[in-house]
Amino acid sequence: xxxxxxxxxxxxxxxxxxxxxxxxxxxxxxxxxxxxxxxxxxxxxxxxxxxxxxxxxxxxxxxxxxxxxxxxxxxxxxxxxxxxxxxxxxxxxxxxxxxxxxxxxxxxxxxxxxxxxxxxxxxxxxxxxxxxxxxxxxxxxxxxxxxxxxxxxxxxxxxxxxxxxxxxxxxxxxxxxxxxxxxxxxxxxxxxxxxxxxxxxxxxxxxxxxxxxxxxxxxxxxxxxxxxxxxxxxxxxxxxxxxxxxxxxxxxxxxxxxxxxxxxxxxxxxxxxxxxxxxxxxxxxxxxxxxxxxxxxxxxxxxxxxxxxxxxxxxxxxxxxxxxxxxxxxxxxxxxxxxxxxxxxxxxxxxxxxxxxxxxxxxxxxxxxxxxxxxxxxxxxxxxxxxxxxxxxxxxxxxxxxxxxxxxxxxxxxxxxxxxxxxxxxxxxxxxxxxxxxxxxxxxxxxxxxxxxxxxxxxxxxxxxxxxxxxxxxxxxxxxxxxxxxxxxxxxxxxxxxxxxxxxxx
RNA sequence: GCGCCCGUAGCUCAGUGGACAGAGCGGCGGACUUCUAAUCCGCGGGUCGGAGGUUCGAAUCCUCCCGGGCGCACCA
Numbered sequence: 001x002x003x004x005x006x007x008x009x010x011x012x013x014x015x016x017x018x019x020x021x022x023x024x025x026x027x028x029x030x031x032x033x034x035x036x037x038x039x040x041x042x043x044x045x046x047x048x049x050x051x052x053x054x055x056x057x058x059x060x061x062x063x064x065x066x067x068x069x070x071x072x073x074x075x076x077x078x079x080x081x082x083x084x085x086x087x088x089x090x091x092x093x094x095x096x097x098x099x100x101x102x103x104x105x106x107x108x109x110x111x112x113x114x115x116x117x118x119x120x121x122x123x124x125x126x127x128x129x130x131x132x133x134x135x136x137x138x139x140x141x142x143x144x145x146x147x148x149x150x151x152x153x154x155x156x157x158x159x160x161x162x163x164x165x166x167x168x169x170x171x172x173x174x175x176x177x178x179x180x181x182x183x184x185x186x187x188x189x190x191x192x193x194x195x196x197x198x199x200x201x202x203x204x205x206x207x208x209x210x211x212x213x214x215x216x217x218x219x220x221x222x223x224x225x226x227x228x229x230x231x232x233x234x235x236x237x238x239x240x241x242x243x244x245x246x247x248x249x250x251x252x253x254x255x256x257x258x259x260x261x262x263x264x265x266x267x268x269x270x271x272x273x274x275x276x277x278x279x280x281x282x283x284x285x286x287x288x289x290x291x292x293x294x295x296x297x298x299x300x301x302x303x304x305x306x307x308x309x310x311x312x313x314x315x316x317x318x319x320x321x322x323x324x325x326x327x328x329x330x331x332x333x334x335x336x337x338x339x340x341x342x343x344x345x346x347x348x349x350x351x352x353x354x355x356x357x358x359x360x361x362x363x364x365x366x367x368x369x370x371x372x373x374x375x376x377x378x379x380x381x382x383x384x385x386x387x388x389x390x391x392x393x394x395x396x397x398x399x400x401x402x403x404x405x406x407x408x409x410x411x412x413x414x415x416x417x418x419x420x421x422x423x424x425x426x427x428x429x430x431x432x433x434x435x436x437x438x439x440x441x442x443x444x445x446x447x448x449x450x451x452x453x454x455x456x457x458x459x460x461x462x463x464x465x466x467x468x469x470x471x472x473x474x475x476x477x478x479x480x481x482x483x484x485x486x487x488x489x490x491x492x493x494x495x496x497x498x499x500x501x502x503x504x505x506x
Numbered sequence: 507g508c509g510c511c512c513g514u515a516g517c518u519c520a521g522u523g524g525a526c527a528g529a530g531c532g533g534c535g536g537a538c539u540u541c542u543a544a545u546c547c548g549c550g551g552g553u554c555g556g557a558g559g560u561u562c563g564a565a566u567c568c569u570c571c572c573g574g575g576c577g578c579a580c581c582a
Contacts, residue, residue: 264580370576399541404541445522467537
């Protein structure tokens with residue numbers, strides 16, 4: 001079972017106290033290395049004074065080998081001060097875990113599918129799609145780290161009105177004409193016109209190349225035209241009715257906001273919503289315990305639709321999950337740029353990456369919570385790239401690599417101590433010990449922004465330690481080398497989760 | 507009108523029940539003969555949109571109000 005030094009400490013305390021208890025790092029060092037508010041929470045249920053319960057917890061804690069002393073504070077907090085041996089043990093545990101550190105323990109392994117990006121191939125990917133991918137991929141990576149089996153899928157519409165307009169636009173240019181009024185235009189249309197054949201697969205190939213460069217890799221692709229084949233078999237299984245010549249799904253009776261049209265009144269062709277039905281069945285039949293849709297906030301109106309379809313067909317709606325993220329606003333020198341594929345002034349993912357690089361781009365796009373609209377000044381992001389926090393974190397990784405290049409090769413996870421640990425060392429260890437909690441929390445909330453925020457804190461603590469203490473040829477060399485290795489591992493894991501490289505030199 | 511999201515330092519944002527609210531950028535002032543100064547240290551900066559309520563304790567939970575964004579297609 002992967003290490004979680006803090007949880008282990010909490011568990012040994014809970015065992016003796018007979019109550020669940022959580023440890024947190026107090027903001028003030030005067031309040032110890034860790035503190036618990038368990039007494040305050042238990043007081044009500046047990047009808048006892050908080051400080052009385054706190055005294056019992058403190059007594060138990062003081063009896064633990066790794067606890068130097070325990071104090072009762074304020075209304076009933078218990079503050080723990082730990083011995084150096086605990087810190088050495090924590091670092092050893094992290095090193096024992098290797099790449100798996102942060103994954104936490106005892107999870108049921110499930111099969112998860114994350115469907116993301118799924119932009120229709122009518123043009124290059126925009127920055128909005130990039131956020132979809134950066135967010136979805138970060139969530140996928142969190143699932144993977146915690147021991148789940150994850151597959152990434154891209155779904156696209158290869159038929160229908162939009163695709164017709166797209167194809168017609170390219171054809172028009174090939175004939176030397178202007179694209180139709182409601183068509184697509186721009187340099188990329190001209191480029192596609194210069195090539196032969198159906199522009200849809202050509203465009204899709206370009207999109208794949210952009211995503212590959214953006215470090216997002218799909219396991220599978222699904223096409224709408226293919227899925228629609230199954231509709232004759234599936235539609236009769238739904239709760240439907242005829243109205244105004246169209247076929248409607250009675251989805252409002254299954255938790256959706258409204259009913260949806262499945263077959264159009266004019267020609268009885270299937271709508272996108274109908275294809276959704278086939279696609280959902282396709283996903284669930286493939287045996288995923290959880291099917292995750294990553295959608296832009298402009299699609300929030302259909303958030304309840306997918307679970308409604310699952311219910312209608314007798315599947316457990318808990319297997320279906322919709323993740324929403326707010327839009328991205330790009331500015332250039334303060335001027336808003338419009339994000340429409342129809343005009344020439346869009347900002348594409350490739351342009352974005354050209355200007356600020358993959359590392360900064362991915363960092364920027366997961367750095368904010370999904371509910372927060374992102375505002376990126378492209379000029380500023382490119383210009384200030386050296387001051388971007390992503391480089392601050394990468395630099396810590398590179399600095400450690402530098403130390404390790406010069407270090408003797410006597411790696412052992414049993415870290416002996418010579419003399420007492422300094423404040424910077426203890427703070428850094430406690431920071432590293434937070435990773436399993438950060439990861440678990442980020443996954444539970446589907447909020448990967450916690451990872452880069454934490455990575456900054458790790459880099460912060462490391463840089464401070466580095467500034468104050470020498471590693472090589474110091475009294476504490478053995479412990480400090482272990483601490484450096486553990487720090488490097490934690491930073492590498494955080495960057496990996498965000499999709500950013502961890503360089504050995506900068 | 508209805509629904510979802512947001513409102514925290516000059517700017518961009520972390521922070522969903524705990525002890526004096528945080529970071530980056532921007533401003534000012536310091537620190538390199540050392541394992542990388544892309545670093546470190548210090549200073550200044552906030553009625554957490556507003557008003558009530560729940561709680562021992564609220565930026566965080568509930569209600570109302572104000573402001574901004576996005577939806578409310580037989581487009582996807």
